[in-house]
Amino acid sequence: MKIFIPLFVSLFSFTISAQDKPVRLVEEKQKKRTILYVKNDTNEDKSVFLKVNPTGYRRSAQRPILKKIPPKSKVQMLILIPLTDTESYYTHTLIVNDTLQAIDIDRSKRLKKGDSL
Secondary structure, eight states: OTTHHHHHHHHHHHHHHTOOOSEEEEEEEOSSOEEEEEEEOSSSOEEEEEEEEEESBSSOOOSOEEEEEOTTEEEEEEEEOBOTTSOOEEEEEEEEESSOOOOOOOOSOOOOTTOOO
């Protein structure tokens, strides 16, 4: 009995630590489409980077998607529509960050030496 209690406590704590990821990709298959969501189970905003490499789908989804996901929510990221008479599958890359970093780009043209307005 003395050995059973520490063994039970250690197995229970291992089970708790092996739970699902707090931010994950959720796939919802419907009759003629597949909808990809990102679900955030944390109490903080998360920013995600999603890159999907589809094969056999009508819409090209190769552009990366950057979105901010509110806490305890599920946000639709992409809809994939499969082609008929072809095998459809995809791979994905999901990167989760705590904050979305703004990138400032100076898009104004700079005059070179000797140029005039």
